[in-house]
Amino acid sequence: MNNKFMTFISEIQVIEKNLLEMGxxxxxxxxxxxxxxxxxxxxxxxxxxxxxxxxxxxDSNTEHSVLQLIMMQPxxxxxxxxxxxxxxxxxxxxxxxxYAVNILELGDGISNRGSFQKEMTEMSDFVGRMIxxxxxxxxxxxxxSASRIERLDDTVDHFYEQxxxxxxxxxxxxxxxxAELANLYLINRYMERSADHVVNFSRLVKKMIY
Numbered sequence: 740m741n742n743k744f745m746t747f748i749s750e751i752q753v754i755e756k757n758l759l760e761m762g763x764x765x766x767x768x769x770x771x772x773x774x775x776x777x778x779x780x781x782x783x784x785x786x787x788x789x790x791x792x793x794x795x796x797x798d799s800n801t802e803h804s805v806l807q808l809i810m811m812q813p814x815x816x817x818x819x820x821x822x823x824x825x826x827x828x829x830x831x832x833x834x835x836x837x838y839a840v841n842i843l844e845l846g847d848g849i850s851n852r853g854s855f856q857k858e859m860t861e862m863s864d865f866v867g868r869m870i871x872x873x874x875x876x877x878x879x880x881x882x883x884s885a886s887r888i889e890r891l892d893d894t895v896d897h898f899y900e901q902x903x904x905x906x907x908x909x910x911x912x913x914x915x916x917x918a919e920l921a922n923l924y925l926i927n928r929y930m931e932r933s934a935d936h937v938v939n940f941s942r943l944v945k946k947m948i949y
Contacts, residue, residue, distance in 0.1 A: 764790050
């Protein structure tokens with residue numbers, strides 16, 4: 740095994756570790772958003788902003804590390820594929836973190852939450868499981884976990900469609916609460932989009948088998 744290959748392996752392992760640490764932070768962001776979306780207190784706001792700043796910094800560090808490695812030595816095709824996958828993985832995680840912040844902020848402006856709480860809580864739990872499975876898939880190069888994530892996404896899509904219809908019906912019935920219901924509509928959308936980004940991440944795992 741030549742020195743070039745050993746250098747690539749050691750450097751890519753560092754970047755992978757950074758991605759796993761990013762994933763842990765995003766999981767924390769998601770937990771905060773999911774547990775506080777129906778809470779009227781703002782005590783978690785500073786925590787999630789601090790976490791999101793760390794995630795943004797790690798996303799930037801990943802991009803810098805990948806580009807530096809490419810410049811240091813021209814990668815082989817499979818190496819370039821892995822490096823490109825890591826760039827995209829980092830960006831997918833960063834987007835999920837952003838959506839968690841958006842969800843928390845929107846939830847702070849909602850007073851009538853009860854009739855939607857059960858479905859949204861279940862939906863957020865599924866997204867949280869998907870994020871956790873993604874980290875397991877990356878850490879262990881487990882393609883079975885990656886496939887399971889897509890099945891979970893089908894469930895998230897089901898919740899999303901149900902909630903959209905329910906929110907729209909409530910908007911038609913109660914015009915006074917349209918502004919708050921619009922926030923719930925966006926929260927539901929951000930949860931569904933977060934799940935899509937997690938699926939994108941999982942599909943990139945197979946490109947990490949180098």
